[in-house]
Amino acid sequence: EVQLLESGGGLVQPGGSRRLSCVGSGFTFSTYAMHWVRQAPGKGLEWVADIRGSGGSTNHAASVKGRFTISRDNSKNTLFLQMSNLRAEDTAVYYCAKDISGGYDYYFDSWGQGTLVTVSS
């Protein structure tokens, strides 16, 4: 069974930094593209970033480009999201999600339970 477990959320001051982690199990982690998707309280879903299985290619949404960096450590089956210069509008539940196939299919067939990041003074 595929499992994704996020951690690292919490309260952060505006302008601050935070690193989220997501540990995957139940599948060959290194062969799947992985994504971060966020959901502001009471709002819809927003794709944030993705990374190839090898980690050699990444993409970031325009709203976070230059502030957030996605990365992965395949030796530890772990996905990361380094967030810096955080703003109030970054307040959201952050989900890690597994791509449906080994390539960049951009459909998400497994999701973690999410970790809440609150940006507030």
Add this chain to the structure above:
Amino acid sequence: ETVLTQSPATLSLSPGERATLSCRASQSVMTSLAWYQQTPGQAPRLLIYDASTRATGTPARFSGSGSGTDFTLTISSLEPEDFAVYYCQQRSNWPLTFGGGTKVEIK
């Protein structure tokens, strides 16, 4: 950016009734569209991808149709566990985008 507009925002139905949800794209996404279900406090769950292919574990009462700019998710007979929020998502045009959601509530 491709904007996905879902309608209606809320659908009030009774168990056993048929639900029809719409997703309209601001430009063609061919058949590169997925549907997700989200219940309160839970992560989204993939139901349908490539407009009409049921994901593993998706019950047969869920079906998807459409291509280009107009898509439909149909639930043939609502079960109690189907009352949730449904999102469409396109992957044809970068960046991938989600619709605003349709809430299916118990009438």
